[in-house]
């Protein structure tokens with residue numbers, strides 16, 4: 545294998561060694577299946593190619609010893625304990641017998657060589673660029689309300705990742721497209737009362753952010769908001785976007801309950817609202833009652849005063 549034909553798996557593993565690390569970390573069954581071959585054999589190839597270097601004893605001590613460990617060792621040898629970490633290590637290596645380091649001599653650490661670092665950096669940059677391009681495409685599709693296209697671009701990207709996101713999602717045979725279309729459609733179609741202060745232009749931006757959070761399983765949408773983006777909502781941008789997602793979730797659950805009632809699968813007479821332990825008083829008072837589909841308050845609850853926004857959810861009460 546020469547310079548130019550390291551597979552993505554090799555480059556991916558190489559990029560994990562931009563700092564000194566124990567290869568053991570990557571020798572688990574999970575990593576071997578991700579890398580499609582035993583990690584040890586990839587590491588051996590990368591070493592033979594000169595992309596990885598092994599740490600000497602001094603480097604192992606630098607990486608694995610705390611200052612206090614070194615001082616303790618020096619103290620036991622009646623040696624001076626002052627100086628920077630490097631000086632302490634040099635003093636130890638000069639004065640102590642090999643025996644003292646026996647625990648450290650067995651530790652194997654690897655790091656990219658200068659040429660390995662170049663390959664790793666280029667790989668990481670390329671991957672970041674690919675991610676940005678993908679997200680750009682998806683944001684544009686959302687702006688055009690081309691939801692199927694947005695979903696398919698996201699799925700194509702996730703399927704190409706060495707470590708795919710989400711446990712148990714088969715990105716190569718993705719079967720949640722219909723649900724995603726429904727969620728995206730609802731994000732753009734509905735606005736909860738809790739965001740009534742937000743005008744249409746700003747809502748559009750929040751909706752794009754909320755859709756990206758949903759599609760990429762992201763906890764925050766900052767990177768998809770324009771710089772200095774602000775709404776008149778009392779919430780920060782991420783919380784406001786999350787309120788859009790919660791509202792869609794609420795509509796979905798309400799619809800599910802309605803369908804169960806109509807189909808006669810379950811006898812549901814009442815619906816409970818469950819508040820979080822640290823929810824505001826407004827939410828707690830509201831959550832304390834039982835509701836029907838006709839009189840259930842909209843969630844997220846309009847009157848909620850929590851900084852994190854309303855986190856209440858609904859749950860059917862079965863007979």
Ligand SMILES: [Zn+2]
Pocket residue numbers: 823824825826827847848849850853854855
């Ligand atoms: Zn609340």
